[in-house]
Amino acid sequence: MKSFPYFFTWSKQKNASHFSPVKSKGSTVYTETQKIWDLSSVSFQASFGHSPETIITAIEKQLKEMPMASAKATYPLKDQTTERLINYIGSDSGKIFYTVSGAESVENALKIARQFKKRKIVLARQVSYHGATLGALSVTGDWRNPPHLTSSEWTVRIPEPKDDPTLSKTREVILKTGPENIAALILETITGGNGVIIPPQQWWDGIQKLCQEFDILLIMDEVICAFHRTGIPFAFKHFNIRPDIITMAKGISAGIIPFGAVWVNDKISKFYDDEILCCGLTNYAAPLGIAALSAVLDLVESPKFQKELNILIQYFHQRLNSLASLPNVLAIRKIGMLAAIDLEETISWDVFIKENIYLLSYEKRIVLSPPLNFDLEQFEKAMDKLEHVLKKFKSEKL
């Protein structure tokens, strides 16, 4: 097997899965010999496909006018786009801290929460992924955490929603930890890569109440869910949650420019009027990212996009409902354009790619997050192909 001079992520390097794309258009990636449908928006970030024209044009324009700017720079596009982002969140106050990735958004959210509260501990779920930097990994609970020996003094796990529907055990964890030591609770609104787990409304109501009762900040990690992935701007709106801090990345720039953002509420933002915000990045508020975000907001706020997205979601859910009866399928969880399929037996990523489908797979689970503007005819073909693989695997053991 050929060896490469660069690493592949999250893999043993020997025989790591890979493929060789040469170009991409819409929701399709081409190799020399294959046309591959992208059913996962790469890693959730290509929310508007691989060649979103208006976003690329906005980036190109910015590249010619002012490709780079100091963190101290103020200019109309930055000011207006940030106001629009705050409105898109559904707020008229608070502030944005810009970053370059989801992990950096989580990292800065944790730093701000700890600095604001002057408390050290952050509560988090075991079934979670929040990014690969040490801070973000310290709250991550999945298999990617243990090898990095992150500081266990900083994180306390709360029980999973299914194990604590009334949150009585979570209350015990808070009391045992001492609320005076807890800065924040961080949660993915919908657990994304770890299986699209959608906690029930009752659990969310309980979480909101506990955070209020014990004066704990609620950080919603919307890195996957924001920008309409679940059919609406932010997933926390499905549950009437009032976060204090929101982390964003991926779809924020359509995945074309590395970019991210953290929103903090008014109280936290005012705290920093007279306090040094001890956070910063060389590429803070990069103009190419701001330009991409501005074009993303134009896109998601257009009635055409929203109408077509609703049609796509309806079709996606119909197809998922029919996959549910296949012998190899144990369970399907879905919300908007995000779904997980639990399989009886593992089908490896290499099998799907051979069959011209790009998706995220880990052991006996696949996670689907197709581009939000997938051409419907092409999407039908991609879903036909997925159905074919799921059926064929069971009958022939690919």
Ligand SMILES: Cc1ncc(COP(=O)(O)O)c(C=O)c1O
């Ligand atoms: C919920 C969530 N938060 C944070 C991250 C980290 O984002 P990034 O890989 O851009 O650092 C991810 C990445 O998949 C994620 O799924």
